[in-house]
Amino acid sequence: MRTTNKTAYVKRNILSGVLFGLGLVAFLDEVIFHQILHWHKFYDRSTTNIGLISDGFFHAFSWLATVSGLFLVADLRRRDAFSYLLWQGSVLLGAGTFNLYDGIIQHKIMRIHQIRYVDNVIIYDVIWNLLAVALMIIGLSLILQSKKKMKETI
Template identity: 50%
Template sequence: MKRTRTVVSGVLTGIGTAAFIDETVFHQLLHWHHFYDKSTTDVGLVSDGLFHAGSWLAMVAGLVLYADVRRRGTLVPRAWWGGLCLGLGGFQLYDGTFQHKGLGIHQIRYGVDLAPYDWTWNGIAVLLLAAGAFLLVRASRATPRTRSSHTAPTTASRSR
């Protein structure tokens, strides 16, 4: 299916974006937690660095695929945005349920009642997943943009 590369591009970009925001806001700016909080602060900082590197790998892979589908003329913008929302929401729901609650490797925050944070974090994730699913259903009815829609009309070449 031609839309698969478009959707995968959006999902990878969404994962990279969500991880970048999580790392930047909650790990670095607010100092609420590290990727791995079951050890020393030094281990937590190293885990943050590895997490950050992984998020950028997902982002680069997603944007390379995006450039490729644009080059091929098979980009379906609504499918890409749907994939992006699925990546954002999927990462956030995975983080909030599996990493926070299942593995317990870190929490959103420490020393506070977690319920409002958990409900907000996971609620936003579900909304993003729903938006992504909605956009993908809508995209299934759309046609890919072709190169001709992005380029100026050509004129006949002059012969000498």
């Protein structure tokens, strides 16, 4: 693998990882919290039918992001420009960013749903958002580590 080729495609590696991470964690959210545990729907401020339709759109978004990220990975591999460490960090960054957006914007500001409808929801909110921040920090550290390794090998 040529390092110079990888450095020319750093942004595309990051974009592919972020898209895949967003899509993957959105898919897991949909399956675990919406379908298996029945904690909430994507949009809980209306009827159950509207909630199911909103879940369908959410599910379509998650697959679109996931597949788009994988198409970019395939293109990077074809060009011999795929950096696995950079991609791993970007996946975690995308996953954490989605969860933090979900936890702050959708749960608290827009109030389109809560993570769970219980009396002490703050416990769930704190854990959800701390996990998101941890994923983002780990992801950013892997991205920086990967970029440093690329610079050292040039």
